[in-house]
Amino acid sequence: MVWCSGWELASAVSNAGGLGLIGAGSMHPEILKIHIQKANQSTRFPFGVNVPLLYPEIDKLMEIIINEKVEIVFTSAGNPATWIKTLKDAGIKVVHVVANTKFAKKAEEAGVDAIVAEGFEAGGHNGREETTTMTLIPLIKAVTNLPLIAAGGIATGRGMLAAIALGAEGVQIGSRFVASKESSAHENFKNEVIKTGEGGTQLSMRKLIPVRLIKNKFADEINKAESEGKSTQYLKELLGSKRAKLGMFEGDLVEGELEIGQVASLIKEIKTAKEIVDEIVEEYLAMKLDLMGKEF
Amino acid sequence: MVWCSGWELASAVSNAGGLGLIGAGSMHPEILKIHIQKANQSTRFPFGVNVPLLYPEIDKLMEIIINEKVEIVFTSAGNPATWIKTLKDAGIKVVHVVANTKFAKKAEEAGVDAIVAEGFEAGGHNGREETTTMTLIPLIKAVTNLPLIAAGGIATGRGMLAAIALGAEGVQIGSRFVASKESSAHENFKNEVIKTGEGGTQLSMRKLIPVRLIKNKFADEINKAESEGKSTQYLKELLGSKRAKLGMFEGDLVEGELEIGQVASLIKEIKTAKEIVDEIVEEYLAMKLDLMGKEF
Numbered sequence: 001m002v003w004c005s006g007w008e009l010a011s012a013v014s015n016a017g018g019l020g021l022i023g024a025g026s027m028h029p030e031i032l033k034i035h036i037q038k039a040n041q042s043t044r045f046p047f048g049v050n051v052p053l054l055y056p057e058i059d060k061l062m063e064i065i066i067n068e069k070v071e072i073v074f075t076s077a078g079n080p081a082t083w084i085k086t087l088k089d090a091g092i093k094v095v096h097v098v099a100n101t102k103f104a105k106k107a108e109e110a111g112v113d114a115i116v117a118e119g120f121e122a123g124g125h126n127g128r129e130e131t132t133t134m135t136l137i138p139l140i141k142a143v144t145n146l147p148l149i150a151a152g153g154i155a156t157g158r159g160m161l162a163a164i165a166l167g168a169e170g171v172q173i174g175s176r177f178v179a180s181k182e183s184s185a186h187e188n189f190k191n192e193v194i195k196t197g198e199g200g201t202q203l204s205m206r207k208l209i210p211v212r213l214i215k216n217k218f219a220d221e222i223n224k225a226e227s228e229g230k231s232t233q234y235l236k237e238l239l240g241s242k243r244a245k246l247g248m249f250e251g252d253l254v255e256g257e258l259e260i261g262q263v264a265s266l267i268k269e270i271k272t273a274k275e276i277v278d279e280i281v282e283e284y285l286a287m288k289l290d291l292m293g294k295e296f
Numbered sequence: 297m298v299w300c301s302g303w304e305l306a307s308a309v310s311n312a313g314g315l316g317l318i319g320a321g322s323m324h325p326e327i328l329k330i331h332i333q334k335a336n337q338s339t340r341f342p343f344g345v346n347v348p349l350l351y352p353e354i355d356k357l358m359e360i361i362i363n364e365k366v367e368i369v370f371t372s373a374g375n376p377a378t379w380i381k382t383l384k385d386a387g388i389k390v391v392h393v394v395a396n397t398k399f400a401k402k403a404e405e406a407g408v409d410a411i412v413a414e415g416f417e418a419g420g421h422n423g424r425e426e427t428t429t430m431t432l433i434p435l436i437k438a439v440t441n442l443p444l445i446a447a448g449g450i451a452t453g454r455g456m457l458a459a460i461a462l463g464a465e466g467v468q469i470g471s472r473f474v475a476s477k478e479s480s481a482h483e484n485f486k487n488e489v490i491k492t493g494e495g496g497t498q499l500s501m502r503k504l505i506p507v508r509l510i511k512n513k514f515a516d517e518i519n520k521a522e523s524e525g526k527s528t529q530y531l532k533e534l535l536g537s538k539r540a541k542l543g544m545f546e547g548d549l550v551e552g553e554l555e556i557g558q559v560a561s562l563i564k565e566i567k568t569a570k571e572i573v574d575e576i577v578e579e580y581l582a583m584k585l586d587l588m589g590k591e592f
Binding site for chain 2: 132199
């Protein structure tokens, strides 16, 4: 949710009954501070901050998170063990994002409070095993007693019901909120998300740092560079943060990096966070009732 | 289910309350005839035959299917329009397997009775769009009024419940039955399936003819040949039917082609078809009850 989830979206989701997340990955520490403060002014409900653990100025970031009394931190892309004590000592709940059982077990050992298991269909950075949500949730469920949050392929009440049926306690929804009124994504990107159909995304850089992107000129470039055997350094630079900002925040649909899940193909309209949450919850309850009514 | 599903498995599944399928893809027409006759002697319930439409002697195959009064045919890998009239005129129900909405719509237009939608996680041949079951089922559901059968990533009652929650009317389960007592797969292959863990399969030949295989020497060879830009002809020959037979039927786990779904990572034991069907149904009903009991 880099470049998409600032205070406006996070507080709107929390106000609507979800747990809103500020995506810190695309923010300088001082910018994050402003977002946390604004979110605090905009909702009386808890919200969280997502921190990719490879963030360069992570010390400063964590200091701000603690000082600003954020209640929940979602960590990803790294080992939560490094930060768990600091965060827990500050009374912060820690949720770690994984894409395989190995890291789920490590996260539980490190002492996290809950786990997000994210399948192959999810947007952005992704696991090497390519395990889809249908298989991943039961796999992770079998190795942890922690509350399990399913991610990847979920944008509707039906998707949420399926995730709960698979054994998850909750769901993490990204793509659907990229296409929300309150998302800080560029209008061009939001419009591209709702236009993205079946097969419109692909997992790029499978061997190096798998990332699910909308197919565009930039993705073609990445794929070409990878298939030509370009160096890790070269690919990392090509995928550097400037391209993500260019695509998702500045709206360059040609040269920019556009991270979104396969489930974009089910998203047809830009709505408010409240409309989205209400719609998902209503469909979830209706489908649950429908399921109960089935003879088998 | 080539090399895995003969009369013994098909009739055992039908006797257990499922709809057993004979996989004709690996059978000469005369062999199929024997399997149909034996299945007829072994169950009084309906069973079906799966026919890959690129089958070389398809005319003979269809003639046998009609003469032997098979009630249901599952077609895959091709356009069902060519055979629909012949089959329907013979009173046979036709179910077509697809991996995208385009072919689902075409199948409905052609007049099939139901659709199987198979996600990226499924074993064997696979769609180019790489759409996973979580996303594919709602996508297909939105474009067809036909009964929808979900496939890919389903091996348990929980998986079945998730598929129904997504909007499917039924499920097609392959991998789980490969590892059944009645499967005609070689014991080596069955044992390999239950040993296959997370990340143990991969989609090979993504650009040419995507196929999900267990990672072994043969799969490495295929991947190497593809990445070296070898010709379609070369790759097709490498993937020729002999390697599938060698791996799945003759049990060569090194040189053979081993088709299985990601869900193999959830399969831990070789059981009878009846045990498998009972277990899935019991878990489905228990999980449905569990879901009903949830406050939310």
